[in-house]
Amino acid sequence: MGQWRTTSNCGVPKPFICIIGFDQPVQAVTTPKPSLICDDHWTLKSGRCFQFNDTKKTWLDARESCQSQGGDLATVDTNTIHSFVIGSINRNDNEYWIGLNDRTQNRKYIWIQSGSQLSSFNKWCKNEPNDYTGTESCVQYFTTNLCWNDRSCSAQLKYICQKSPRNIPLRPPVTTAAALISAKCGPGWQERPQSQYCYSFQGDLLSWQDARQVCQKMGGDLASVHDRAEQVYIQTQLSSSFSMWMWLGGTDRSREGGWSWSDGTPFQFLNWAGGNITIKIKNEK
Ligand SMILES: [Ca+2]
Ligand SMILES: [Ca+2]
Known part of the structure; x- marks a missing residue:
């Protein structure tokens, strides 16, 4: 999760990061169903x-x-x-x-x-x-x-x-122990006053669409990242067990190459892998 990467396949299950703004109505954290997974070649x-x-x-x-x-x-x-x-x-x-x-x-x-x-x-x-x-x-x-x-x-x-498939056991949110309960956003969220957002790190592997739904059920959306400090903050919250790619809210579904955040905040800070901001990427439905 050091840098961002685009993918045309939004259905590949990955862990994900939700955010919620401070002082928004908060609903109980719902835990998604454990993912089923088959061994290689099955x-x-x-x-x-x-x-x-x-x-x-x-x-x-x-x-x-x-x-x-x-x-x-x-x-x-x-x-x-x-x-x-x-x-x-x-x-x-x-x-x-x-x-x-x-x-x-x-x-x-x-x-x-x-x-x-x-x-x-x-x-x-x-x-x-x-x-x-x-x-x-x-x-x-x-x-x-x-x-x-x-x-x-x-x-x-x-x-x-x-x-039979294997069940991927639900991993607990990867957080520092002290931050498990946020007074601003409720249990399961970590608050970051600098950005007025709370963050929730989800270990379940879901498609982009399903991941977004889980975030929305919790009252938020998939994470958007707006500056270097926020990017660094997110990285430091992720333990080594989250070394794989995770879903963020970036999408160009409404217009090819026109990137936006699913939560509607401005897409201003760029952190593409390779540092190339003009990469042509397909991100299809
Ligand atoms: Ca026969
Ligand atoms: Ca027979």
Whole structure:
């Protein structure tokens, strides 16, 4: 947070800084929900992490591979997840194992991760499952139709793993202990008389839009920075755990390259990384 940087991707979750002016109506500090996060090479969807594996394996070996990473073969039990799957797999070579099978009892299909029986939601291909030659007990996404087919479990296919996301625990506001309660702005805010503002440092990772909403719910807005002293003040409040990029209220959403602060204060002090104030930057919706 030494300098500012622009980004075209306002959806990337980052910690953020809220401010509120002195003597404004203050509402209780609301704590945002903990963020869900997936490990590298896993994708978050519907509160689950998915991984598409292109190494072909038998259903059991595929399952073992998922399990060795703390997951299991994927459960596809909603249209949202089905759409996500077919949007994620390669249409030219899209035979992927999922966690559905009738290995225990023929025609009784079970999702392996939960052990629950297949509900009325299904994506069977036409005339499937057909238990061809009486040896098909595992289920795959099938060729061009992107629907389900029962298949011999010993076939070697790509596979989709699933596991639970991690919760990023809420970090306490990073503040000096003495400043935790501000008489001017209430608990959770640090007051800075020089600028007549209070500041709140939020460790939760949110998109710019969501971060701004949290600040607004608290009665303020995303932080604006108006002079070198304020910039230095903010930097000194951030412990080393906030070494990553944080959201400020700067935006050029209303006019490309026309930077403004979301709280409406003048955009006068500049602190761009590289010191170049004429950088052409895209900051899209
Ligand atoms: Ca069968
Ligand atoms: Ca079949």
